[in-house]
Amino acid sequence: MAERSDVTRNRAAILDAARALVAEPGELRLSAVAKRAGVGQGTLYRHFADRDELLRALYEQEIDTLVALAATLIEEHEPTEALRRWFAQLAAYARVKGGVIAAVEDSVWADLSTRTHGKLGQALTGLLGAGSAAGVLRDDVDPRDVILLSWFLAHVEAEEWEVRVPRLLDVLLAGLLR
Known part of the structure; x- marks a missing residue:
């Protein structure tokens, strides 16, 4: 129904x-x-x-949006631009993630984290694969490398976000280029 x-x-x-x-x-x-x-x-x-259920749904929605966006960007843009745009959305997601992490208990966060890392890995596999196939991205970097490198987003202070995050994402992307 x-x-x-x-x-x-x-x-x-x-x-x-x-x-x-x-x-x-x-x-x-x-x-x-x-x-x-x-x-x-x-x-x-x-x-x-309860609040944890709401935050869980919010977090999962953000992850699902990131995963769907990866496929769309691969279809609509050349690989480097697709990854650049995906990183921009990842940064927006990181703001929500930071709020969720601060708001939920450790046990809820561990459950969310376990379920969503696989989805992010799938999205990154597509983005990195498209770039590698096009000869513009390194082929020795895997999705987990990118996830680990992107964790800096959780440590950027709100007052420096607008200046620092775009520059750091550019550095991250540059490190993935051939």
């Missing part, structure tokens, strides 16, 4: 509100999420039983 359109719309609004709020300083409060989403508390709780 297909979900009603208002149910789908409410879930999307809740996730959008959580995405915006998790990037802000302070504790993520479900009441603030419901208010920003324009839904009542009951509606929020019908979709997400």
